[in-house]
Amino acid sequence: MSRFWLVRHGPTHAKAMVGWTDLPADLSDTAALERLNAHLPVVPVISSDLSRAMATADALAPRPRLAHDPALRELHFGRWEMRGWAEVEAEDPVLARAFWDRPGTVCAPSGECWDGLTARVEDALTRLARQADELIVVAHFGMIVAAIQLAEGLSPEAALAHRIDNLSVTRIEFGPGVRRAGPINHIP
Numbered sequence: 001m002s003r004f005w006l007v008r009h010g011p012t013h014a015k016a017m018v019g020w021t022d023l024p025a026d027l028s029d030t031a032a033l034e035r036l037n038a039h040l041p042v043v044p045v046i047s048s049d050l051s052r053a054m055a056t057a058d059a060l061a062p063r064p065r066l067a068h069d070p071a072l073r074e075l076h077f078g079r080w081e082m083r084g085w086a087e088v089e090a091e092d093p094v095l096a097r098a099f100w101d102r103p104g105t106v107c108a109p110s111g112e113c114w115d116g117l118t119a120r121v122e123d124a125l126t127r128l129a130r131q132a133d134e135l136i137v138v139a140h141f142g143m144i145v146a147a148i149q150l151a152e153g154l155s156p157e158a159a160l161a162h163r164i165d166n167l168s169v170t171r172i173e174f175g176p177g178v179r180r181a182g183p184i185n186h187i188p
Helices: 030-039 049-059 083-089 093-101 115-132 143-150 158-159
Strands: 002-008 045-048 136-137 169-175 176-181
Touching: 002 143, 045 176, 049 136, 083 093, 083 115, 115 136, 115 143, 115 158, 115 169, 143 158, 143 169, 143 176
Parallel strands: 002 136, 045 136
Antiparallel strands: 002 169, 169 176
């Protein structure tokens, strides 16, 4: 069993659906970063390969740094990337509502469905659990919520009800026969 400290990257301030678009994180809140650093154990850090996660992970020094992992990316919103909810809903209200109201197999056009993200996250966590007993993972809202879903055995709808703030910490234990989450969305 491995313990993962899941950290959501610093804010991007985007008012749109940001999945695989590579936006930088605003890491100007040095006091929040200091509190985060003090809260986390001194264990290796891995992040998604998007710059907002990489920069946040780099701010968690001095800790051993592992190679960036694209499997830890956010949900891919396809043609909805960088578009606002109102715009997407106006274009295709039925699909937009289904995407959020019945997550699972519903995909944004040319994007990824929730079940696809969850499978990707499960594969990544299983692989990482074989490599380390304890690890800080700097990633994204969707990846963290998918990990909570897996750890707690939740439905996608129940998992998506969780709030995950920027620079928050969610701890999960993950391994054969043991999966649990808590605390969730801790702000140090």
